[in-house]
Amino acid sequence: MTSLEDIQVTVLKGVGDALAGRLARLGIHTLQDLLFHLPYRYEDRTRLTPIGSLHVGDVAVVEGEVVSADMVMGRRRSLQVTVRDNSGFLALRFFYFSAAQKKQLSEGTRVRCFGEVRPGRAGMEFYHPEYQVNPPPMPSPDQATLTPIYPLTEGIQQPRLRSLCQQAQRYLSRYPVREWLPDGVLEEYQFPTITDALSMVHAPPAGAPVRALMEGQHPAQQRLVMEELMAHQLSMLKVRAQIQSRQSLALLPQGDLADRFLDQLPFALTGAQNRVVDDIRQDLSQPLPMLRLVQGDVGSGKTVVAALAALQAIAAGAQVALMAPTEILAEQHYVNFRDWLAPLGLTPAWLSGKTKGRARDAVLSAMASGDARLVIGTHALFQDDVAFERLGLVIVDEQHRFGVHQRLALRDKGAAGDYAPHQLIMTATPIPRTLAMSAYADLDTSLIDELPPGRQPIETIAIPDSRREEVVERVRGACQSGRQAYWVCTLIEESEALQCQAAEATADELRERLPELSIGLVHGRLKASEKADLMHRFQAGELDLLVATTVIEVGVDVPNASLIIIENPERLGLAQLHQLRGRVGRGHDASYCVLMYHPPLSQNGKARLQVLRDSQDGFVIAEKDLEIRGPGEVLGTRQTGLMQFRIADFERDRGWIEAVRKKAPALMDDDRRVNALIQRWLGERIRYGDV
Known part of the structure; x- marks a missing residue:
């Protein structure tokens, strides 16, 4: 049929x-x-508004007679149509128009139009309004309906x-x-x-x-909301089922590698770390691929947990791959693991896009033969020409840079292709529980929800950029007392429109103002090798002050840095600001974060900065970020395709998440139903076959 x-x-x-x-x-x-x-x-276009009662910002329907239609030459050519009713005049401005349109809107024509009132050269104006010429009478109140507004291209x-x-x-x-x-x-x-x-x-x-x-509260809308959220939940459960359709190696705990590793650490694990280690130990022992997301705030000790997972896999005879999204973060992991594992007689291998020629051939050969037990690198680890002899565990850092399709693709890198590797995914970006239940429904979630003892609370101060002089002096004092500082800018080049201080200009200015300090500059357009060199120099204490864009958001660990200045914080999301703030407070000195904003701040802007001043808890901050920016922004670009809802609004409709999560598994046995719902709401956004 x-x-x-x-x-x-x-x-x-x-x-x-x-x-x-x-x-x-x-x-x-x-x-x-x-x-x-x-x-x-929807828009309510059921009432006519007299032109004389309009105010800038109003969205309204007006009706009147065209008194003129003229071509206006300015920076851009436009068609200006002047309309009047009994109460006043309004200009309609069209930057894109045809000769037929100009003729249609000739003097004396009756026109009804809908638009937003803006100030313009001719007084109040509508830009590109929707309009009807010689319109029918307005419907009576008992016949009036709302006008739907659709996403366009x-x-x-x-x-x-x-x-x-x-x-x-x-x-x-x-x-x-x-x-x-x-x-x-x-x-x-x-x-x-x-x-x-x-x-x-x-x-x-x-x-x-x-x-x-x-x-969005009508029962018809809520019925569609529930079905859309169900389709998203089913799509994630299908991802999980696809990955777990293959067996994995059961990596049972054995030997004393983990105990020897723990004995050499200068600190004891927190209760939260021990809980998560237990979760992972049980998962790795099963012949079903682990799919676990470990969330932990900045500095909570996720890397140690990852090391214990890697050692369990290595002791069981499997290979481990650890992947990070940037060269800087991957190299930092490499240095940490190299230092930690050297006393255990283990040496990690390194593979990134920069690894070329004989060095690359040697690493690929060691991976294919199984001699490389632990390989650390960037996405280069999972290119087509990379083969493992017995890959049992993949650890992925910073999950929000790494989407569903990559999770599916990792299946094919398992031991001899017959087994899917276990997947351990870590993020320092706290994800609100309801959002995690929807976006990461294919993953089990563990939280490291306490910080190691000795971590310093960070005092957060918000001040206007008119007090820049004080801030510069504060940086001078901190660096002269032997500590280090970050100065974070949100753009690289000058942009009058955004009124942001550029990193390059700021670095030049600070070198002039603080000639006694050694100042470095890091931004996203530097070569990876240049970036890594500057970060090494900062970590080694050769630089007092690092001027940077947000490339330092993730993973940089310099315990001697106790002050961070963030310019134009109103331009960034709360979670990103919290990540940046987490670059300090890693040593034993009192640490400070200065949010230097450009006034005037909106009410929303003030409320956001107040959240940061009031809380050090990444999950509290993430909840606020979700309220303000929505799920796509909180998750980051790689995951957003899943969260671009057609009718559901995550904040408004989050009450459905728990019900959907409970009901979805019971539908998974009915392939026809599941596939139809996913196709209806997500179309081709997820491919479930071989990727």
């Missing part, structure tokens, strides 16, 4: 190859795709997409949408059918509850 997922959008009036190509960029190929391209908000305007969705809805009576949520779920929550829900959200009827729809 034909269904909406079989009918191409080209059946709709006005959809030729060109428009079909643009719709494809939105993931729209069939009528079902179009009906699941949902409005992300270049070359498609709201009226066109709205028209296509209206055409697609006419097919619903002949081709109902297939119901994939179980009957029990529909009954439990008294949900409307999927067909009724889609009809409501695309075309709210007259008299529909305006406030509920505007706030």
